Amino acid sequence: MEIAIKELTKTFKGRIAVDHLSLTIGQGEFFALLGENGAGKTTTIKLLSCLMKPTSGDAIMLGDSIVENPQAVKKKLNISPQETAVARNLTVKENLEFIAKIYGSDKREAEQKAMGLMDKFGLMDRAKSKGRTLSGGLERRLSIAMAMISEPEIIFLDEPTVGLDVRARLDLWQILLDLKGQITIILTTHYLEEVEALADRIGIMHKGRLHALGTLEELKEQTGQAKLQDIFLQLTAEAEIQ
Amino acid sequence: MRALTFAERNRKEILRDPMTLLFGMVLPLLMLWLFSMMAENMPFDLFTLEKLAPAIIVFSFSFITLFTGMLIGRDKSSSFLMRIFASPMAATDYLAGYALPLLPIAFLQITACYGTALLLGMPFTIDAIPAVGVLSIISLLYIGFGLFFGTFFTDRQVGAMFAIFVNITTWLSGTWFELDMIGGTFQRVAYLLPFAHAVDASRAIFAGDYGAVFIPMLWVMAYTAVIFGIAVWGFKKRMRG
Ligand SMILES: Nc1ncnc2c1ncn2[C@@H]1O[C@H](COP(=O)(O)OP(=O)(O)O)[C@@H](O)[C@H]1O
Ligand SMILES: [Mg+2]
Numbered sequence: 001m002e003i004a005i006k007e008l009t010k011t012f013k014g015r016i017a018v019d020h021l022s023l024t025i026g027q028g029e030f031f032a033l034l035g036e037n038g039a040g041k042t043t044t045i046k047l048l049s050c051l052m053k054p055t056s057g058d059a060i061m062l063g064d065s066i067v068e069n070p071q072a073v074k075k076k077l078n079i080s081p082q083e084t085a086v087a088r089n090l091t092v093k094e095n096l097e098f099i100a101k102i103y104g105s106d107k108r109e110a111e112q113k114a115m116g117l118m119d120k121f122g123l124m125d126r127a128k129s130k131g132r133t134l135s136g137g138l139e140r141r142l143s144i145a146m147a148m149i150s151e152p153e154i155i156f157l158d159e160p161t162v163g164l165d166v167r168a169r170l171d172l173w174q175i176l177l178d179l180k181g182q183i184t185i186i187l188t189t190h191y192l193e194e195v196e197a198l199a200d201r202i203g204i205m206h207k208g209r210l211h212a213l214g215t216l217e218e219l220k221e222q223t224g225q226a227k228l229q230d231i232f233l234q235l236t237a238e239a240e241i242q
Numbered sequence: 243m244r245a246l247t248f249a250e251r252n253r254k255e256i257l258r259d260p261m262t263l264l265f266g267m268v269l270p271l272l273m274l275w276l277f278s279m280m281a282e283n284m285p286f287d288l289f290t291l292e293k294l295a296p297a298i299i300v301f302s303f304s305f306i307t308l309f310t311g312m313l314i315g316r317d318k319s320s321s322f323l324m325r326i327f328a329s330p331m332a333a334t335d336y337l338a339g340y341a342l343p344l345l346p347i348a349f350l351q352i353t354a355c356y357g358t359a360l361l362l363g364m365p366f367t368i369d370a371i372p373a374v375g376v377l378s379i380i381s382l383l384y385i386g387f388g389l390f391f392g393t394f395f396t397d398r399q400v401g402a403m404f405a406i407f408v409n410i411t412t413w414l415s416g417t418w419f420e421l422d423m424i425g426g427t428f429q430r431v432a433y434l435l436p437f438a439h440a441v442d443a444s445r446a447i448f449a450g451d452y453g454a455v456f457i458p459m460l461w462v463m464a465y466t467a468v469i470f471g472i473a474v475w476g477f478k479k480r481m482r483g
Contacts, residue, residue: 049328053482071330079328081321087251088316089258094251101247102329130258146325 137168248339310388315397
């Protein structure tokens, strides 16, 4: 069981945002989608999480098609959007319980799950703090914990470390490394270090198209470059010339 | 069940915002008090408590539009809506979840305004009981406008739209002056919109003039149905991306 993306395409009023994207992501893999602003990363996530219908193409998410059976796909995944999507006037604990409940937990189960995740994500001492009072790093941790509380098989993290300071970023990386291997993680970013620190495999996206796919080692071999930065520049420069 | 969970979240989100108390409660009560004091020196009876209180309750509902619109607008800009769109909730769950918590808030506004009017010297009448029912229906109109603004505009735009909305709802409703004092096109336009009808219905029911409630309420309910319809359509469209 895997994620098989086939010729996935999305156009907005004639402008192409995701352009015949095809790739396969294995179960339990930590996959990073790397690309500049406007590359089509968020649109790809919206398509894969059934928030948007593709213009053409399809993706089979652990056996179910996003086109044919979006309701089944939705049950398997959760998402931490680019903007953290935390309820401002709800406490950390209430935010977590709320998501647990809309995914079907009763009061007791929701509380248990919230406690477990606050523990895991280092949020226990902020359980009663309102969403709007959290720092960027804590807000992002809460955002990811909210996505984890529905016990998804696939989690999407859209640019999770944008705007974080160094320490908050490193803390978050540690949390993500702890999640690694437990579920399928698809992370988007434009930070190269993040990809190197976290990902099993990398897809480089530019102007809606996938320009390279593989482990860091494979990409180095393909391009003859030693640094991810140079690999990225080389691959996207080819696209600029075309 | 999911709709109720979502409604609970929305109730907390609105009630924990100090703006709710300030604009939803304090401001209308203040205006009730100020205008009722002016009534003594006025040659006409527009600002007597019996005419003022029913109109100010309707005025306070316009803030319900603001609260609903802002909440939805913020949920869009913070991607909170995206998060819950990814959940297995249905479109009707969302809209019910946004609309439901505003009804108890409307009830609080009704009782606070009416209670204040009693304290200021308005005599109690039994007509207040059916009036709560009529006003609850009227509040749906303002909730509907909130859903409409929140669905089609960003949180910042909602703020600007509300500034226009609150002016239209108060100036074209006969709350602060009699519409037939101006007459003509102004009055005709006012009665093509639902707000003057809402104020007329509210005054009539409090006065026990049940016969005069029906036609204005038809206007109000027709507008409510249309606004809800448009909001639901827009929301569903948004959900599909
Ligand atoms: N809802 C939308 N309507 C129109 N254009 C959009 C919409 N969403 C994204 N786009 C466009 O699609 C392209 C890819 O955007 P996006 O997926 O957000 O990129 P990224 O997340 O990689 O920064 C951009 O050119 C963007 O302007
Ligand atoms: Mg993006």
